[in-house]
Amino acid sequence: MFVSTLTRRMLSYGVATFVLSLQPLTSQAALSISGTRVVIESDQRSVSIIVRNPxxxxxxxxAWVNTEADDTTTAVPLIASPPLFRLDPGKDxxxxxxxxxxxxxxxxESLFYFNVQEIPQTNDTSGNALNIAIRTRIKLFYRPHTLEGGSVAKLTELQWFLSEVNGVSQLIVRNPTPYHVSFVRLDVMANGKKHLVKNPDMSAPLSERAFELEGLKYQEGMQVVFSAINDYGAYTQPLTLPIQAAR
Incomplete structure (x- = not known):
């Protein structure tokens, strides 16, 4: 409720809001965050993140935490503190x-998002100024501490298939692991040629995700080459795995 009320007040005072997802850290926002993702394990009471004003x-x-739906009504078991603060120039x-x-x-894992909304101060008294309030949003993973292995070590367990649905080719990734996988590179190799998958995003745990491919049929020996983002926001080394025909 506080979020929606504040947003309405900001709009009434001529403040336009924009949302930015950090991957990597964007330069448009005045405030910056000390990482591009947050991981909190179930045996931790809290984790900290630094917001800077350069x-x-x-x-x-x-600052607040919400779900992928990006609403203000769904209850979440994670609270940001302090929820409202002032940042002077050069301060953290x-x-x-x-x-x-x-x-x-x-x-x-369960997926949430950590949000930081800038609220710029204005000295304009005419009411004609439009202030830009940018919201930065990064992924927050709540991870059971009993999970074995690690998110990067489990990448080799991803299973890849090529299928055709209503005449459209699809690259399907089956994720049998308990971790989210955020892709930054996703290529299909066929007959020595590289086919780029546009807009690769994320595969949720214990699920399947389909990526559309243009005009590519299954062939023996096809492979997928991909990189993902680790817990620290760095890119993993490219990994090559075989592609099977969807059954």
């Missing part, structure tokens, strides 16, 4: 993400 202006900022603010008692799945 600009020459003073900003107020709001430590934001603590506190975990509440919950019934989240114990066999896989």
């Amino acid at each position: 600009s020459k202006k003073t900003y107020a900022a709001q 603010q430590q934001v603590q993400i506190n975990a509440l008692p919950n019934t989240l799945p114990s066999d896989r």
